[in-house]
Amino acid sequence: MAARKTVKKTNVSGDELKHYYREMLLIRRFEEKAGQLYGMGLIGGFCHLYIGQEAVVVGLEAAAEEGDKRITSYRDHGHMLACGMDPGGVMAELTGREGGLSKGKGGSMHMFSKEKHFYGGHGIVGAQVPLGAGLAFADKYKGNGRVTFTYFGDGAANQGQVYETFNMAALWDLPVVFVIENNQYAMGTAQARSTSTPDIYTRGEAFGIPGEAVDGMNVLSVKEAGERAVAHCRSGKGPYILEVKTYRYRGHSMSDPAKYRTREEVQRMREERDPIEQVREMLLDGKHASEDDLKAIDKDIKEIVNQAADFARASPEPALDELWTDIYAEA
16 A cells, blocks of 8 residues: 655654554554444444544644643543553453443443543534634643643534634633544535535634634644644633544444445545654655564554454443443532
8 A cells, every 4th residue: 555655754752652553553453443333233333433633633742731621522532541551451341241331331432531531422512613623721720731632523514513613612722622523424425515614723713712614634734733732721812723524444333334425535545645654754765664564463463453453342231220320420
């Protein structure tokens, strides 16, 4: 598979490139396995895969610091893995098992990790955006210098609550990076048919929120943009918008045949712009790794993913009395 020839040369180290390669490959292989388990009937409900969008979360996690928060919508497995959540716990949650990170009660769309500062996975389109601003408000109140990454898609960008949140975040100078993961099709409608502006980040101008469009298929471009956004927020200047232009290879969910685009379009993206292949080419061209080195990484990742699937299958389903737990907070 050929990498895009316009990959930008940078001073990034070989170790950094290998880290990004490994992290993106983990997400890719994990999602492929999740798709297999869904086909076997082991994952119920909806299942939205992140295949093709790996550079977004890996690049932004490279710009984050310990204690920074992240919140997203239902296409969330990649975010979980990128912030360090255990693959076994994530897979067990997808399959509704007791060993899952939400005890098997959240499934694919609703998972949390207070330890990793991951605040969901939310099924209501756009609902995570005001919640993300609330997390940033708490950090500003505490004065702890933390930043919140609030992810949402091009479809959710047309929800009214997004703009109410922009307004409040700008008024209060909240340290929140609004990340628009623009994979170009929302649930199945092309952006050009649903959005009145060619660039979505420009909608922040009405609120005085700066932003930029980013090549979301290039992990280094995402990292650099993330660093600019984070520096802006940490300096007390308020929110920042990143419209990360990416592409998902699969349908909106596993039940979506994606007939609204051609196979040729998807294949062209895979061959010319795949985020993992771009880094692979940089590693080989820069002599940071050999073909054997990359095969070893792939083998290791496959073992991790297979172990996660085995753990999920071996974990029992939640007991019936779990229906009554985690409903109310103890005051």
